Amino acid sequence: xxxxxxxxxxxxxxxxxxxxxxxxxxxxxxxxxxxxxxxxxxxxxxxxxxxxxxxxxxxxxxxxxxxxxxxxxxxxxxxxxxxxxxxxxxxxxxxxxxxxxxxxxxxxxxxxxxxxxxxxxxxxxxxxxxxxxxxxxxxxxxxxxxxxxxxxxx
Ligand SMILES: CC(C)(COP(=O)(O)OP(=O)(O)OC[C@H]1O[C@@H](n2cnc3c(N)ncnc32)[C@H](O)[C@@H]1OP(=O)(O)O)[C@@H](O)C(=O)NCCC(=O)NCCS
Numbered sequence: 001x002x003x004x005x006x007x008x009x010x011x012x013x014x015x016x017x018x019x020x021x022x023x024x025x026x027x028x029x030x031x032x033x034x035x036x037x038x039x040x041x042x043x044x045x046x047x048x049x050x051x052x053x054x055x056x057x058x059x060x061x062x063x064x065x066x067x068x069x070x071x072x073x074x075x076x077x078x079x080x081x082x083x084x085x086x087x088x089x090x091x092x093x094x095x096x097x098x099x100x101x102x103x104x105x106x107x108x109x110x111x112x113x114x115x116x117x118x119x120x121x122x123x124x125x126x127x128x129x130x131x132x133x134x135x136x137x138x139x140x141x142x143x144x145x146x147x148x149x150x151x152x153x154x
Contacts, residue, residue, distance in 0.1 A: 009089055010058050014098040017053035017065055022046060024062040025053070028081050035142055037079065045069075045078060052102055056091050064091035066099045068111070075103035075154065077113035080122075092125055100154040111154055114140055114147035126150050 017025060022042045029036035037045070045051045045067065055065040063086040067078035077099075082091050103111055114137060115122050127133075131152040140147035 012056045017055040066095040070106045070108045073109040075108035075111045104154040112151045117146050
């Protein structure tokens, strides 16, 4: 089946991120986000029944992940990232598609999130998947950067 994932890589399998893998999530967060979630933050979130963390492994390591929380009809994305070594291979696309299925299974009717206005990669990814920009939140992030609010039906 062609799900958009590139040739020349292990067949990606989406599954739940285990508690023991959160240190790998924290390491990617530190590498890629100005305000990364700590291992303690991630553990607290992971233990919350509202939270789902989905991941894909490649070469025996966590290559990409997506975290979201379902509150009634809304599934709110906490963060998603792909380790720099595994980018542009369709992993984030796969996780967002599977995340939408999981969110719907859990009763959500839409997904939403806030993306830094400078984050061309994430905005390109989401718009290609059919997400819509529904507004902006000025100075949303602690460093003063504004957020684009994005939304998709699941
Ligand atoms: C954004 C991010 C998650 C994308 O992960 P990825 O696994 O490389 O994404 P995909 O391979 O599924 O990309 C699918 C499409 O998204 C768009 N896209 C992805 N990265 C892009 C980039 N750097 N610039 C422009 N468009 C991009 C493209 O349309 C791409 O399709 P293409 O490769 O055929 O051109 C990754 O770059 C990342 O981890 N960034 C840092 C963390 C982050 O910003 N997370 C989002 C905020 S929570």
